[in-house]
Amino acid sequence: MEKKTLFDKIWDAHVVKSVPSGPDVFFIDKHFIHEVTSPVAFLNLEKRGVGVLHPQRTVGTPDHNVPTVDQDKTIKDKLSRMQVEKLRENCKKHGIELHDLGSAHHGIVHVIGPELGITQPGMTIVCGDSHTSTHGAFGAIAFGIGTSEVEMVLATQCIMQSKAKKMRITVDGELSAGVTSKDIILYIIAKISAAGATGYFVEYAGSAIESLSMEARMTICNMSIEMGARGGLIAPDETTFDYLKGKQYSPKGEEWDKAVAYWKSLKTDDGAVFDKEYHFDAADIEPMITYGTNPGMGIKVKGNIPSTEGMEGSNKTSYLKSLDYMGFAPGEAIQGKKVDFVFVGSCTNGRIEDIRSVANYVKGKKKADNITAWIVPGSREVEKMAHEEGLVKILEEAGFELRQPGCSACLAMNDDKIPSGKYAVSTSNRNFEGRQGPGARTMLASPLTVAAVAVKGEICDPREIF
Amino acid sequence: MAYDKFNVLTSTVVPLPTENVDTDQIIPARFLKATEREGFGDNLFRDWRYDVEGNPKKDFVLNDSTYAGKILLAGRNFGSGSSREHAVWALYDYGFRCVVSSFFADIFKNNCLNIGVLPVTISPEFADVLFAAIEADPSTEVEVDIDTQKITLLSTGQSESFDINAYKKENMKNGFDDIDYLLNLKGEIEEFEKGRA
Secondary structure, three states: OOOOOOOHHHHOOOOOOOOOOOOEEEEEOEEEEEOOOHHHHHHHHHHHHHOOOOHEEEEEEOOOOOOOOOOOOOOOHHHHHHHHHHHHHHHHHHHHHEOOOOOOOOEEEHHHHHOOOOOOOEEEEOOOHHHHHHHHHOOOOEEOOOHHHHHHHHOOEEEEOOOEEEEEEEEEOOOOOOOOOHHHHHHHHHOOOOOOOOOOOEEEEEEEEEEEEHHHHHHHHHHHHHHHHEEEEEOOOOOHHHHHOOOOOOOHHOOOOOOOOHHHHOOOOOOOOOOEEEEEEEEEOOOOOEOOOOOOOEEEOOOEEEOOOOOHHHHHHHHHHHHHHOOOOOOOOOOOOOEEEEEEHHHHOOOOOHHHHHHHHHOOOOOOOOEEEEEOOOHHHHHHHHOOOOHHHHHHHEEEEEEOOOOHHHHOOOOOOOOOEEEEEEEOOOOOOOOOOOOOEEEOHHHHHHHHHHHOOOOHHHHHHH | OOOOOOOEEEEEEEEEEEOOOOOHHHHOOOHHOOOOOOOOHOOOHHHHHHHHOOOEOOOHHOOOOOOOOEEEEOOOOOEEOOOOOOHHHHHHOOOEEEEEOOOOOHHHHHHHHHHOEEEEOOHHHHHHHHHHHHHHHOOOOOEEEEOOOOEEEEOEEEEEEOOOOOOHHHHHHHHOOOOHHHHOOHHHHHHHHHHOO
16 A cells, blocks of 8 residues: 555545646635735635635634734724724625634634634645644644635635645654753754745654644644745644543544544554655754744854854855844854843744743743833633733733733734844744844744743843753 | 736846845735735835835845846745735736746745746756846846746846746736636535535
């Protein structure tokens, strides 16, 4: 029998038709929409006079541009308000489930999907957002699409996609204390570069990956796109099933047993071939931080910014342009650099485990005076748990400002912007120029590192003030 | 939606050799707050093109009248990051019909093909040749022929072939989009769904 990878198994089961010398007509099980990338898709559908084929397969929530204060009031920013209202209008008109601002399950689309049990192993999941790869943590094929494709899914439940090449990244061994899944993924991206997985779909495997919680796995799959991959996925196992059991949309009773039996078959066959493989040793991974303007520009916190040795041409020019933007010089140590803001949140690290990790660390401590510390839960559910567990109190006592759920300062579409020239250490996913506000300088790190930086006021290794 | 047909494009070229240009540079997130696809070209490369007061930055290529054209010649790994189709809308709205690079990010490339901007992948060596030729003479024209899948530097006749799958090629040549195609497959999609139930 043909040996298949996990990716092959799910992909092949969703191909309606292969176009000769073209892409596959690919069936989508679940489609998430938000306010920014869906309005034009609905508008075009209307122009074509076409309806939504399977409204029950689409779920919406406003997350990208929403304010993180006063969510019970009318949104002040006119354009943001119009987008959110358009989403409401479109969902209502087409009978699409909407988790609106202020409702019990409002939040970042990639946080609420798993939380509600909508995300399940074996599914194909898309959303007009590149971090849709997050859902791959459940052993699903999940990836970001453009607005034209949002329209395709709404109209036909299919998109046209060529099957990606397959890559496996194996991380074996045990992680040291103070090293988290965010460090694993920043380490991998630094190793293979911000474009190193372009054209591939990545399966993460190995004992270090298997040992991770669902939240930690989501952080890894979330950032697959930051090395150019179409998406990333992890074979479902007991950790996955335990997470999903009892969730609102998870199968129940007999259906559950049937589902689990199927989910257990979702793994790469022994001997299946990947187009590319990487192996890493968990013991080599230390707390990581980025110093430049793409997520591949990461080093260990104790490391030095690379020198320009061996670089030439546009490669060197681009590198120096990036460092110039950050206000750093080649060869310098990153530790000890002053920081102005810390941000804990986003679809990468805005889940309850992330907030627990920060709260545990800052308990009884205070943030440094030079730091403004924002903590933005990924969803209402996370926010509620943080209150119930007493984490909010700890964080507020440490000087963190808790805001309401949304994408927030990850992409600064709302008012949560880092001022020009200021440094932010952030648990989010992108350190692009201006990502957190025009002129903002972003350094990506784990929630634990961010907590340590908040306390010390400068770049530091979280293992040193445990 | 339908877009301009793409057959042979002959144009001068706008060079942007910076590597890893992400979609947040092509169009920053704060300019994505529209509910219609209009006017995105005004904010193309916004933060590289204008200072905080909105004055054009003289050293950015789009503000340099020496360079113009419907072809953008970009550095390696162009279009990385976000899946925002707005990035391609901005390029299209500004007037670009073709982006040439030695390496494209995946989703961006797909988005280009979906709305009628041709992404042309060339070798790094040929990219160097093109950058040098345009720097030496900004009036240099490049021809992109989708039918023969060939990109040619007209001043020297140097050329290279590029890949595009037959399906997308037909779409680009006719200005068709995938939805037209998918809507015609309704029966087959229904059959597929029945087969899975």
